[in-house]
Amino acid sequence: MTLRLAGEAGQGVESGGAGFAQALSHGGLWLHTYTEYMSRIRGGLNFFQIRVSDHPLWSHTEGTNILVAFSPEAVRDYGPHIVPGGALLHDEGLKFDHDAVARRGTQLFPMPLTKIAQEVGGNKIMMNTAGLGALAGIIEYPFEFVADVIKKNFKRKGDAVVEGNLKVAAEGYRIAQERYAASFDWKVSPLDARPHRMLINGNQALSVGAIAAGCRFMSGYPMTPASSILEFMASHARKYDIVVKQTEDEIAAICMAIGAGNAGARAMTATSGGGFSLMVEALGLAGMAEVPVVIVEAQRPGPSTGMPTKTEQGDLLFALFASQGEFPRIVLAPGTQEECFHAAARAFNLAEKWQCPVIVMTDFYLTTSMRTLLPSEFPIEHVTIDRGELLTSEQLDRLAGPYLRYKDTPSGISPRALPGHPKAVHQACSDEHDEYGHFEDEDAANRLKMAGKRMRKFRNIVEDLRAPTIYGPERAEVTLMGWGSSYGAMREAVDLLNARGVRANMLHFVDLWPFPEAKAAPLIEAARQLVAVEGNQTGQFAHLVRAMTGRRADRLVLRWDGRPLSPEYILATLEEAKVHA
Amino acid sequence: MTLRLAGEAGQGVESGGAGFAQALSHGGLWLHTYTEYMSRIRGGLNFFQIRVSDHPLWSHTEGTNILVAFSPEAVRDYGPHIVPGGALLHDEGLKFDHDAVARRGTQLFPMPLTKIAQEVGGNKIMMNTAGLGALAGIIEYPFEFVADVIKKNFKRKGDAVVEGNLKVAAEGYRIAQERYAASFDWKVSPLDARPHRMLINGNQALSVGAIAAGCRFMSGYPMTPASSILEFMASHARKYDIVVKQTEDEIAAICMAIGAGNAGARAMTATSGGGFSLMVEALGLAGMAEVPVVIVEAQRPGPSTGMPTKTEQGDLLFALFASQGEFPRIVLAPGTQEECFHAAARAFNLAEKWQCPVIVMTDFYLTTSMRTLLPSEFPIEHVTIDRGELLTSEQLDRLAGPYLRYKDTPSGISPRALPGHPKAVHQACSDEHDEYGHFEDEDAANRLKMAGKRMRKFRNIVEDLRAPTIYGPERAEVTLMGWGSSYGAMREAVDLLNARGVRANMLHFVDLWPFPEAKAAPLIEAARQLVAVEGNQTGQFAHLVRAMTGRRADRLVLRWDGRPLSPEYILATLEEAKVHA
Amino acid sequence: MLDLKLYNNPVKVTWCPGCGDYGILNAVKSALAQLEIYPHEVLFFSGIGCGSKLPDYVNAIAFTTIHGRALPIAMGAKLANHDLHVICITGDGDGYGIGGNHFLNILRRNPDVVHIAENNMVYGLTKGQYAPTSQRGFVTSTTPEGSIEIAFNPLTTAINGGATFVARGFSGDPKHLAKLIMAAIQHKGYALVDVLQPCVIYNKINTYDYYRERVYKLEEAGHDPADRSAAMQRAQEWGDRIPIGIVYQATGEPTYEDQVAALRAGPLAKRRLAPLGPEQAEALRREFF
Amino acid sequence: MLDLKLYNNPVKVTWCPGCGDYGILNAVKSALAQLEIYPHEVLFFSGIGCGSKLPDYVNAIAFTTIHGRALPIAMGAKLANHDLHVICITGDGDGYGIGGNHFLNILRRNPDVVHIAENNMVYGLTKGQYAPTSQRGFVTSTTPEGSIEIAFNPLTTAINGGATFVARGFSGDPKHLAKLIMAAIQHKGYALVDVLQPCVIYNKINTYDYYRERVYKLEEAGHDPADRSAAMQRAQEWGDRIPIGIVYQATGEPTYEDQVAALRAGPLAKRRLAPLGPEQAEALRREFF
Ligand SMILES: Cc1ncc(C[n+]2csc(CCOP(=O)(O)OP(=O)(O)O)c2C)c(N)n1
Ligand SMILES: Cc1ncc(C[n+]2csc(CCOP(=O)(O)OP(=O)(O)O)c2C)c(N)n1
Ligand code: SF4
Ligand code: SF4
Ligand SMILES: [Mg+2]
Numbered sequence A, B: 001m002t003l004r005l006a007g008e009a010g011q012g013v014e015s016g017g018a019g020f021a022q023a024l025s026h027g028g029l030w031l032h033t034y035t036e037y038m039s040r041i042r043g044g045l046n047f048f049q050i051r052v053s054d055h056p057l058w059s060h061t062e063g064t065n066i067l068v069a070f071s072p073e074a075v076r077d078y079g080p081h082i083v084p085g086g087a088l089l090h091d092e093g094l095k096f097d098h099d100a101v102a103r104r105g106t107q108l109f110p111m112p113l114t115k116i117a118q119e120v121g122g123n124k125i126m127m128n129t130a131g132l133g134a135l136a137g138i139i140e141y142p143f144e145f146v147a148d149v150i151k152k153n154f155k156r157k158g159d160a161v162v163e164g165n166l167k168v169a170a171e172g173y174r175i176a177q178e179r180y181a182a183s184f185d186w187k188v189s190p191l192d193a194r195p196h197r198m199l200i201n202g203n204q205a206l207s208v209g210a211i212a213a214g215c216r217f218m219s220g221y222p223m224t225p226a227s228s229i230l231e232f233m234a235s236h237a238r239k240y241d242i243v244v245k246q247t248e249d250e251i252a253a254i255c256m257a258i259g260a261g262n263a264g265a266r267a268m269t270a271t272s273g274g275g276f277s278l279m280v281e282a283l284g285l286a287g288m289a290e291v292p293v294v295i296v297e298a299q300r301p302g303p304s305t306g307m308p309t310k311t312e313q314g315d316l317l318f319a320l321f322a323s324q325g326e327f328p329r330i331v332l333a334p335g336t337q338e339e340c341f342h343a344a345a346r347a348f349n350l351a352e353k354w355q356c357p358v359i360v361m362t363d364f365y366l367t368t369s370m371r372t373l374l375p376s377e378f379p380i381e382h383v384t385i386d387r388g389e390l391l392t393s394e395q396l397d398r399l400a401g402p403y404l405r406y407k408d409t410p411s412g413i414s415p416r417a418l419p420g421h422p423k424a425v426h427q428a429c430s431d432e433h434d435e436y437g438h439f440e441d442e443d444a445a446n447r448l449k450m451a452g453k454r455m456r457k458f459r460n461i462v463e464d465l466r467a468p469t470i471y472g473p474e475r476a477e478v479t480l481m482g483w484g485s486s487y488g489a490m491r492e493a494v495d496l497l498n499a500r501g502v503r504a505n506m507l508h509f510v511d512l513w514p515f516p517e518a519k520a521a522p523l524i525e526a527a528r529q530l531v532a533v534e535g536n537q538t539g540q541f542a543h544l545v546r547a548m549t550g551r552r553a554d555r556l557v558l559r560w561d562g563r564p565l566s567p568e569y570i571l572a573t574l575e576e577a578k579v580h581a
Numbered sequence C, D: 001m002l003d004l005k006l007y008n009n010p011v012k013v014t015w016c017p018g019c020g021d022y023g024i025l026n027a028v029k030s031a032l033a034q035l036e037i038y039p040h041e042v043l044f045f046s047g048i049g050c051g052s053k054l055p056d057y058v059n060a061i062a063f064t065t066i067h068g069r070a071l072p073i074a075m076g077a078k079l080a081n082h083d084l085h086v087i088c089i090t091g092d093g094d095g096y097g098i099g100g101n102h103f104l105n106i107l108r109r110n111p112d113v114v115h116i117a118e119n120n121m122v123y124g125l126t127k128g129q130y131a132p133t134s135q136r137g138f139v140t141s142t143t144p145e146g147s148i149e150i151a152f153n154p155l156t157t158a159i160n161g162g163a164t165f166v167a168r169g170f171s172g173d174p175k176h177l178a179k180l181i182m183a184a185i186q187h188k189g190y191a192l193v194d195v196l197q198p199c200v201i202y203n204k205i206n207t208y209d210y211y212r213e214r215v216y217k218l219e220e221a222g223h224d225p226a227d228r229s230a231a232m233q234r235a236q237e238w239g240d241r242i243p244i245g246i247v248y249q250a251t252g253e254p255t256y257e258d259q260v261a262a263l264r265a266g267p268l269a270k271r272r273l274a275p276l277g278p279e280q281a282e283a284l285r286r287e288f289f
């Protein structure tokens, strides 16, 4: 069942929704949240929706069982998403076309929210607390869970605020339950088993992964939907000993991270497409000078400024080939919140082991959607820290010959020394260079040696990368193939298809580049009907797969209207294709 | 036959070589010149070589018949390139390992160049004129042609300089002919037919094309090997009414061009990979806002600063996918100097017709290599100027409804109005927008409409693009496939192969993106053995062809040591592959 | 004076209630109306940010570009068609932060471009990070312990860098601001109007009240904008008293456009575009004979 | 004083004979030797350009980066390991042109970084285009009719922007220059040493002779570097008399590193990197309960 809160920016849709989600999570329920907001600070129309279940969820789904609307626009735009038999909860004073809503078979649950807020709480702004109380009353979710969250979240605002909100919520609960609970079919009860669960979104998970991996430096420039990583790191800087720097632009952001990474601090930057565009030149510097650096590219719909607060997976081929010339880079695209954590942690290891930039691709949907997860999915204390061939001070003390920063080795990896050791005075260089790192931008033989070394490294990286995840039955009629945030929608689509008797499975890629050809090609070959599922207009991953394996996707399920793929969207598109075929 | 002048930067290798080439061209001969220089201003080692023939040439070839060496390094590095029976011409005072040279069977032609310069000309710096005179003497090319060029090129330095150089050249000629002409087998004689020929390199040809097409605005930031376009345009600005602006960086360069292009001036910028990296964000702006702009990307070896004065074709996939999101762009890669002219001229038409950025890709080799060409190859006055659907003032006067800057049309092209007409007050926008150009970065339906419009435009562009050129017999055992500057080397390789009895032909692509699939796929399918020939390390065009057509190249002939592909290199690599196969 | 309604379009304004950008919008429209500049005679450029939405709310020719790049795009447009008035609208992050280098360089070039910077000393649209103009100690989501950087001073930077017109307005006084914008438009050359613009959501320090208590008008304080060193002094004032008005103005400096040979025959965009004649074509070819 | 030979490496210098960069190279080595800073204790950064090759010619830790970006990369390195001396070498195009915004911003941040700018007022490595510091009227391949822009003044910009140490040297006087570089290294905070550097190939105006006739030493002229307004005055002098020496120095300002909580326990690069302990891990997870 899906609950949606919607209203203007500034009406507390997001914070209220997040609080309500907490209350449900504390009841042992499994959640997936999904939010959409406008590129403005006040007004407009935002929503926050919670899908809740007694088993783990992977995605949002289309359709709302109950909509809590704080503005007429919310009713107008989201009323039609209410499922048959569903309900619209609203302030009794809200002006909208009641008939239109009723005609769709939606139940109307007017409530004196403003009145409660004013009379019980003494302040109109508690209206949204009244709404949440009412929502809990209608679905008959025990009030204590809501109360606990109110106590926790309003604590720093003082006892009076806590008290006021508690009373308002209770009153909302009482009235709504009394009036409407009986006529609303969907109920949510706390489960018996209520282990501690984390309710976490992609950006938070990624930040936690970075901290777990020992990220010591982050530079960034605000850009939706990446900014919250910078903000998370800034708010944790003191506690976890991280230098966090907002820079003058994205060029400086990646440059500072490169400087820090080269000097020995695990370093990261995070941005979205427009900012990544500005990082492209320095990305190549990291490739050439072999500097470990982690770059998070949180996609949003382009081109250019595009749709700043919507979602898309439109930057894949750009990320793969960005910057002049050819150099090793690694591209990962986690599909879920827990994968965000793991991908971030792996990214730092891969960056240091292979001494190259690692790009972690997410998107608005994944970065802002929360899921409930067991704490065991975040084994922070057990994260491996592998700095690769990093020479210790003792090893350097014993060094016999001169130190070669870019030593030509069979693996392509040149053992690294951090700046500061007397035996390892060395140079890093953006021009073609010799093994010492000195300029050698003329000699053909040296070029072949050094470019050969870098390419060897690139080819070897693939051994560290993972095959796509397979989900579903082994022999299937239909194989969905995707990357990044579409994991959840694909997975639930696979379940739905199988439930409907269509034998379907899926291949999901987190590790994209270097393309894990040896591991992936047989799986792709084996697909009977290969369907590429992507949040973009041209099928970029399908392009990549064809280029790498020769296999053309039989069908494309693409979405590029700024909205995330959902199980229903995938199914409907497949249906449509059949019809048109 | 190939003549090579080599010495330190500052010794006049380039200017002297260019002058000598002129003298040969005036004799009706066909030339191809090729130059290599170091990323430094004085010293080091540069060469300028001239391949000369009585029939048109397409490429340089490996091997030198006579080397004029002005420095010991020149002998050391380039002596080994002298073909058997060839000669080394040098100042008698030059210190080098004579025996080593002689052991390779090279003839030594010492000459008192410094002495002649000092005693006859009164200035040591004329030594290089003495060398050129001597060179002419050895190949017995009539002195008058050399004399004419000296008169022309030194004219602005005054009569005394002209006189001095003439005398020095004559003396060099006399002595060298006397001493060595008899023992040197290769001779160059002026042809009977000596029509006016142009001796022009890729950047010059491209600039001429831009001027011919009515380019009115150029902004740029210096970067080898693109700078000479900016410089050419600056030196022609006054005469051809062009505003030429060196900017603070490449971001400003493309931005100014976008501003000018949007306001109605045909506008261009030119850069190399590193600068193009900085242009990536604004490239997407041009795509989204539908602004015509021409961007020249003169490639050099990357990654990063790489090898600034060497050549490579390493930026193909980068150029195709640069910038976040998906939008129409056109990518052209001329293969020859005359194609540079035509591609530039077409680029402006395509940019205005399709209202999108057009990227013209060249590389160091093509931009700096000169060829002799008939003036008829540069039909400047017959260039078509097609501004596409640009509404005239009169059309706008008659406009009935409101003007829609981003009107959704069947072709995807929205008729354009330049800023300034009272009926066409409108907005261009980098956010997703409605047909008026106003922000509409939320609505899904509008997104589908506008992104759909842009993609439709992209799909239609292909009709304006050209199939690859075919050269060689129709049914061939081997098909070489390439793009951009490798044209000449491939073409001569095809000739050599056929001469050796291997039935070979070639497919050369100028129009790369949108990939002319319908036109190219049948030709690619038809290839029996498909060999991708590219100046890069990974076979980027082969990747593209496989992604677009499914066809995998059977072999790759790649070069990435900073040197251009040559017919011999192609043949040798094919041979090698056979051996290893 | 033209009818103000001429500049209205049907686009809904999305700024927060009380935002300082409203005052700027009104002042811009009023300046255009008073100077009788028609919508099709003025070209607006903006970057990305709350303030950069302004051109979307004016009926005039406009180009909403990318974050930080309005100035060079505007410069290109001005060089392509110098008959049009060109007005750039940038935020402080946009115009002085990411766009800082373009700001430095337009100062040196003096094109006849008006630059209105909505200086709210914070990043509004991205939800409240510190900006280059944020005062030291300013606490935001990315500076939880307060900014430790010296605030960027647009006025001194502009004067020092070669600007020929530098003014500061306050969006709480749109009438006065409109006068400044009129003067900026009438000035021949680059004209900066930095506007103290309260962000009612993310800047709780530099509020309307903060400014109302502090601003004073230079024209009432006997300041002579032609006096460069006095201007530098005034430009440095901050704290108890904050000057608004024309801080600096140099007259008689040539604009960039004035100095470009190719522009003497009129705007590039208005020239007929046709192939070169046979003689010009031949001359070009002959360069390579 | 250490042996100067300590800083030699086998790389062949590729500058033109007579280039002003030689003097700078010598001064840099001499300053390091006199301050007894060992090669492994100093980290050089440079961009791309003739001058940016300098670190390749010194035996020291170095990172030759990309055109215009040495400053932010150096800042990142300094924050990662503030035990190391950090010296940035940029050209004028590199440091003030394409890198202009990073220049503006490092001024506001005051990290303990030395910035030596080889100011030849031209683009050397790309063969002679005009630079932001080129004087008005300067004729080059891209300004055939002379530059029509106001020259960028690095000294006034630095002082105005918040730099705590601003000096100008002349590469024709490497001894004096070495002293300035020593002072810059010893200064706590960002220190700019702008160097008048003749490019003997592409700048036929600002030559050794040009400077020899004009330069005078501030320390001999009774200038007090602590006096900000005097410094601004001196920084504006150009023409017949050109000052060299320390133009401005503010002492006692905290460096950026001083103000960052995470750096109090020592350089980041020297901390042990290990997974968080179970308690810290649990605390982090609990934030999401
Ligand atoms: C290249 C790039 N980086 C980041 C962003 C995200 N972004 C949008 S507006 C903005 C800053 C807004 O601050 P300001 O310019 O001061 O304008 P305000 O919103 O305060 O009016 C940023 C960082 C972007 N659009 N493009
Ligand atoms: C992004 C980028 N743009 C352009 C270049 C080409 N480039 C190399 S050095 C240089 C300018 C050199 O001038 P300056 O910084 O003053 O150094 P100088 O050579 O005069 O010492 C340029 C434009 C580049 N390497 N990278
Ligand atoms: S966030 Fe601030 S600047 Fe943006 S619209 Fe709201 S009040 Fe204005
Ligand atoms: S070109 Fe100028 S700056 Fe470059 S090395 Fe030569 S003299 Fe020095
Ligand atoms: Mg702001």
Ligand SMILES: [Mg+2]
Residues within 6 Å of the ligand: D049, D091, D092, D093, D118, D119, D120, D121, D122, D123, D124, D131
């Ligand atoms: Mg310079």
